[in-house]
Amino acid sequence: MAQKNNDELFKNVISHAKEYGFVFQSSEIYDGLSAVYDYGQLGAELKNNIKTYWWKSMVQMHENIVGIDSAIFMHPKIWKASGHVDGFNDPMIDNKDSKKRYRADQLLxxxxxxxxxDGKTEKAAKLQADMDDALKAEDLPRLKALIEEHEIACPVSGTKNWTDVRQFNLMFSTQFGAMAEGSDQVYLRPETAQGIFVNFLNVQKTGRMKIPFGIAQIGKAFRNEVIARQFIMRMREFEQMEMQFFVRPGEDKKWFEYWKEARLKWHKALGTPTEKYRYHDHVKLAHYANAATDIEFEFPFGFKEVEGIHSRTDFDLSQHQEFSGKKMQYFDAELDENGKPYGNYVPYVIETSIGLDRMFLLTMMNALEEEDLSTPEKQDSRTLLRLHPALAPIKAAIFPLTKKDGLPEKAREVMDALKFDFNCIYEEKDAIGKRYRRQDAVGTPFCITVDHQTLEDNTVTIRHRDTMEQQRIEIKDLHWTIESKVSWRSLLSQS
Structure with missing residues (x-):
């Protein structure tokens, strides 16, 4: 029954996202493009608010972290140096009947x-251990054997007619240049981190940054994901929010633990139930890492990674130093415990990397609820998007009670006064109850109703989304009332 409920929740979020203008299938009028999505009018606002929360938490609240915006196109040698050309592969398996391709580890x-x-915890633990061993040893035949041993069928065809497991490179390539015969092959970046690493010296010198310091970036990345499933969980074009924190060699473990704790606190500040999150330590480490932990969230389809914290050692800067021929070193004039300068070294890096689209989905999942408002006399319910007020796409909706008697004009005055500071919407269609319900469904924290009494004493009714409580307040107090709930201060002070 729980599985059914989880499936229903996921389907409800997907349909709600489309119905209310949060997320649309890309190129829908042409039957769509697999694993590519567009953000609608409210989705764009929510997405921007999540980005703002992350950026303010990282950059504004830390004196030693700055932000950049690097280009999507970069020199192809960068991806050779980073290991993406030779090692950016996923273990893939095809079903011969459906012709669909899957990641072997995700099937498992x-x-x-x-x-x-199903309560088969011992079986789950055994399969997890066997899969981890196979991944660590890069034993592709063993992965196929596990799929067969546990009788895993193709979700589309329902058959178990599998090919061998093979490695598949995930980078998109394109031609860079006006003429095809004289153009170079370049890649769409599969991550935003390398744009930070190649700008390490530029930022450090121009910003006079001292170790430890961080560089943050929000940007698009592209991966040729062959699995189009779970809505916006896995997309070919997606957005990342990454921060690379440069530290002294030997201090990496300390900072790794610091950022693990700090990033989980950031998530929990949004009011997400603590039990919905967990840490997952990597068994098979990436080629650049000496430690890696995922922050996982319990989606309806299980715990999945939302953010990764990685101790990348000095791999990236050392690789770019070797491939570019330019020194990627930092001169540290501070004294160590023996009174000697630390001198020149290639810094170690702690990375925090969060998928913006996954964070968006998490936020929608956590906020959407069907609230039963039934009484003995009447059946009633409402669809509610209980977003943190700071993240809500619309902060306040302004309603004239009727479309006459000067109420629309007065409501427009209120709207014009508030819109400089808050994203507001004006609406006069339908009964007031229906208007309330529409705003509940998109997460608007406040509804402000202008009625005939407003014309007499300059007071309005303000309705609170979560409690449905209504207050009579003066128009001059509206700004403070809204600001006290939706300001970034209320959220940043807890993160």
């Missing part, structure tokens, strides 16, 4: 999640 993870839901 789904089976593990099913075992756990």
């Amino acid at each position: 993870e789904d089976k593990i999640a099913k075992y756990e839901k």
Whole structure:
């Protein structure tokens, strides 16, 4: 029954996202483009608010972290140096009947999640251990054997007619240049981190940054994901919010623990239930890492990564130093415990990397609820998007009670006064109750109703989304009332 409820929740979020203008299938009038989505009018606002929360938390609240915006196109040698050309692969398996391709490890993870839901915890633990061993050893035949051993069927065809597991490179390539015969092959960046690393010296010198310091960036990345499923969880074009924190060699473990704790606190400040989050330590580390932990969120389809914290050592800067021939070193004039300058060294890096689209989905999942308002006399309910007020796409909706007697004009005055500071919407169609319900469904924290009494004493009714409580307040107090709930201060002070 729980599985059914989880499936229903996921389907409800997807349909709600489309119905209210949050997320649309890309190129929908042409039957869509697989694993690519567009953000609608409210989705764009919510997405921007999540970005603002992250940026303010990272850059504004830290004196030693600055932000950049690097280009999507970069020199192809960068991806050779980073290891993406030779090593950016996923273990893929095809079903011969459906012709669909899947990530072998994700098929196994789904089976593990099913075992756990069915109470078969020992079986789940055994499969998890076997999969981790196979991934660590890069034993592709073993991955296929596990898929067969646990009788995993293709979700589309329902058959178990599998090919061998093979590695598949995920980078998109394109031609760079006006003429095809004289153009160079370049890649659409599969991550935003390398744009930070190649600008390490530019930022450090122009900003006179001292170790430890960080560089943050929000930007698009592209991966040729072959699995189009789970809505915006896995997309070919997606957005990342990454911060690379440069530290002294030997201090990486200390900072790794610091950022693990700090990033989980950032998530929890939004009011998400603590039990919905967990840490997952990597068994198989990436080629650049000496430690890695994922912050996972419990989606309806199981715990999945939302953010990664990685101790990348000095791999990236050392690789770019070797491939470019330019020194990527920092001169540290501060004295160590023996009274000697630290001198020149290639800094170590702690990375925090969060998927913006996954964070968007998490936020929608956590906020959407159907609230039963039934009484003995009447059946009633409402669809509510209980977003943190700071993230809400619309902060206040202004309603004239009727479309006559000067109420629309007065409501427009209120709207004009508030819109400089808050994203507001004006609406006069339908009964007031229906208007309230529409705003509940998109997460608007406040509804302000202008009625005939307003014309007499300059007071309005303000309705609170979460409690449906209505207050009579003076128009001059509206700004403070809204600001006290939706300001970034209320959120940043807890993160």
